[in-house]
Amino acid sequence: MSLFKARIRIADTNDAGLVLASLGGDRDAFCEIVTRYQNLLCSLAYSSLGDLKYSEDVTQETFVEAWKKLDSLRDPEKLKSWLCGILRYKVSHFRRKEANQPIKGADELEELDEKNETPASEGKLEDQAISAQQQALLWQALEKMPETYREPLILFYREQCSVEYVASQLDLTEDTVKQRLSRGRKQLQKAMITFVEDTLTKSKQGTAFTVAVMAAIQGISPPVKASILGTGAVKGGLLFKWASLLIFMASFAGIISSYFGLRAGLAQSRTQRERKRTILFVSLFFGIVIIYILGMFGLKHFAVNDHTMAAGYSTAAHLLVLAFITSYVVLVIRMLKGMRKLRAQERLFHPEAFQAQADQLHSKQREYKSRLRLGGIPLIHFRFGMPEIGDKPIVGWIAGGDLAYGILFAWGGVAIAPISVGIISIGAISIGAVGFGLFGIGTIAVGAIAFGASAIGYKAYASFSSLGWESAFSNGFSTAIDAAIGPIAIAQEVNTPLAADIANLSLMDQSYLWIMAAIIVLVIVPAVLHSNKVRKIMGKH
Known part of the structure; x- marks a missing residue:
C-alpha cells in the first residue's frame, strides 16, 4: 500500500483510532496523524522560534519522538495536547542549546566596540545593526509604497528628524509632510499585513514535510507496548475509565472477601494450635497472591523487553493463572477438612477451652436461622462458629458460612448460588478470589464474561492477563482466537480498531455503575457484617 492511499480510507478516523492503529504498527495511521497536526505544530514552533527552517526541524523531531513514545500516551483523545507538550519541550531544549552556543563573530564585535570612539550613550554597534533578514523584510514592505510617501517616511525615521526638518529637506510644507507620513504609515501597515499573510500561507507545510517525517521514522520500530487506555478511548474515554475502575475493583474483590473471611477465623479459634493453623492458612492464601502478582509483573517485564519470546511468556502467564486456581481450590479444601479435624482433636485434648455456651456442639449461638421459611x-441461614466434624453445609435462600448453598445468594469460604461471593464462588454471578460463573468477577475470574486481575472466558477483561475465546483485553497478556488488545497480545486481530470493536467495551455502557455497586455491596458489606458478628458472638471465651 502506498504512503497516501490509506489516508483516504482513514482520514475520518478519530485521534484515538489513529493512535490504536499506530500502536499496532500501522504507519499509514501515523502518517495521517502527521498530516493532521503538522501545520499546527510548525506554526506554534515558528511563533516561538521565528525561523521557518528551525521550526520545521523541531516539529519533525517532535513527530519522531511521538512515534517512539506513543505507548506512553495514556489518553489518546488528548493526542493534540500531548503532541503540543512534546513540541514545547523541544522548543525549550532548542532555545537552551542556542543560548549555550558562542555568538559568531563575538570576538570581532567586542574588539570593534573597544576601538569605537562613539560615546556609550549612543549604543553599541551590534544594537544599531540590522540583520539581512530584517533588511529583506524592510525593503519588501517599502518597495511597493509610492515614492511620494516612501521618501519622507524613510527620512523621518532613519534620520530621527522632526517634521520641520523633513519639510525643509524635501521642499514641502509641514502639513504636506504630515499628510504623507500619515498615509505612508497606513500603506506600510497594510503592506506588512499582506506580506505576513502571503508569507505564512506560502510557508504552510505540505506533502514534502509529511514524507520527510515518515522517512525519519522508517528505520524505527513501532512501540512494543500498546496503551490499554488508548484502546479504551476508541470506544469512549469516559466509558473505558469506568471499565478500568471496574476491572481494578474486581481484581481485589476476592482478596477483600478472603481477608474478612479468614479474619473471622481467628475469632473462632479457641486454642493456640487453632490460631497458629488459622494464621498459617491466611499466610498461604496471601503468599499465593504475592507469588502470582510478582510472577505476572516479572513475566510482563521480560516479554516487553524481549518481544521475540512474547508467545512463550504469554503461555507462562496463563499457566501461572491455572496454578493459582489449582492452589486456591486445593488449599480451601484442605483448610475446611483440616480445621474440622483439628477442632475435634482440640476438644478431646483441651476441653477446658470449650466451656462457653457458644462453643458447645449444636449450640444455637453458632448459627442463625430465620423463622421465615420459603419452601421449607x-x-x-448463617454459621458463625468454626466448622465441626458432622456439620452440614449452610443452606438458605440467603446463606453464609464455611460451605454455603444459597437459593438466591451465598457468601463464605465456598459459596454456591446464583449470586455467590467467597474465596471460591460458583454461580451465575460469582465474585471471589476464584470466581466461576456466567458473569465472573474476582482475582481470578472464569466465566462467559469475566473481569479480574486475570480472566478466562468467552470475553475476558483483566489487569494482568486475559484468555478469551472470542476476545481478550488486558494491560498485560491478552490471548484470544478473534481479537486481543494489550501490550502482549496474540489473536487474529491485535491492537487494531477492528479488535477494539470485537472486544466491545460498549457492553458495559449501561451497566458498569450497577456492577461496581454490586461489588461493593455483595463483597464488602457481607464480609464486614459477618466478621463483626463472629467477633461479637465467638470472640469471647
Whole structure:
C-alpha cells in the first residue's frame, strides 16, 4: 500500500483510532496523524522560534519522538495536547542549546566596540545593526509604497528628524509632510499585513514535510507496548475509565472477601494450635497472591523487553493463572477438612477451652436461622462458629458460612448460588478470589464474561492477563482466537480498531455503575457484617 492511499480510507478516523492503529504498527495511521497536526505544530514552533527552517526541524523531531513514545500516551483523545507538550519541550531544549552556543563573530564585535570612539550613550554597534533578514523584510514592505510617501517616511525615521526638518529637506510644507507620513504609515501597515499573510500561507507545510517525517521514522520500530487506555478511548474515554475502575475493583474483590473471611477465623479459634493453623492458612492464601502478582509483573517485564519470546511468556502467564486456581481450590479444601479435624482433636485434648455456651456442639449461638421459611428452606441461614466434624453445609435462600448453598445468594469460604461471593464462588454471578460463573468477577475470574486481575472466558477483561475465546483485553497478556488488545497480545486481530470493536467495551455502557455497586455491596458489606458478628458472638471465651 502506498504512503497516501490509506489516508483516504482513514482520514475520518478519530485521534484515538489513529493512535490504536499506530500502536499496532500501522504507519499509514501515523502518517495521517502527521498530516493532521503538522501545520499546527510548525506554526506554534515558528511563533516561538521565528525561523521557518528551525521550526520545521523541531516539529519533525517532535513527530519522531511521538512515534517512539506513543505507548506512553495514556489518553489518546488528548493526542493534540500531548503532541503540543512534546513540541514545547523541544522548543525549550532548542532555545537552551542556542543560548549555550558562542555568538559568531563575538570576538570581532567586542574588539570593534573597544576601538569605537562613539560615546556609550549612543549604543553599541551590534544594537544599531540590522540583520539581512530584517533588511529583506524592510525593503519588501517599502518597495511597493509610492515614492511620494516612501521618501519622507524613510527620512523621518532613519534620520530621527522632526517634521520641520523633513519639510525643509524635501521642499514641502509641514502639513504636506504630515499628510504623507500619515498615509505612508497606513500603506506600510497594510503592506506588512499582506506580506505576513502571503508569507505564512506560502510557508504552510505540505506533502514534502509529511514524507520527510515518515522517512525519519522508517528505520524505527513501532512501540512494543500498546496503551490499554488508548484502546479504551476508541470506544469512549469516559466509558473505558469506568471499565478500568471496574476491572481494578474486581481484581481485589476476592482478596477483600478472603481477608474478612479468614479474619473471622481467628475469632473462632479457641486454642493456640487453632490460631497458629488459622494464621498459617491466611499466610498461604496471601503468599499465593504475592507469588502470582510478582510472577505476572516479572513475566510482563521480560516479554516487553524481549518481544521475540512474547508467545512463550504469554503461555507462562496463563499457566501461572491455572496454578493459582489449582492452589486456591486445593488449599480451601484442605483448610475446611483440616480445621474440622483439628477442632475435634482440640476438644478431646483441651476441653477446658470449650466451656462457653457458644462453643458447645449444636449450640444455637453458632448459627442463625430465620423463622421465615420459603419452601421449607430458611430465608436466612448463617454459621458463625468454626466448622465441626458432622456439620452440614449452610443452606438458605440467603446463606453464609464455611460451605454455603444459597437459593438466591451465598457468601463464605465456598459459596454456591446464583449470586455467590467467597474465596471460591460458583454461580451465575460469582465474585471471589476464584470466581466461576456466567458473569465472573474476582482475582481470578472464569466465566462467559469475566473481569479480574486475570480472566478466562468467552470475553475476558483483566489487569494482568486475559484468555478469551472470542476476545481478550488486558494491560498485560491478552490471548484470544478473534481479537486481543494489550501490550502482549496474540489473536487474529491485535491492537487494531477492528479488535477494539470485537472486544466491545460498549457492553458495559449501561451497566458498569450497577456492577461496581454490586461489588461493593455483595463483597464488602457481607464480609464486614459477618466478621463483626463472629467477633461479637465467638470472640469471647
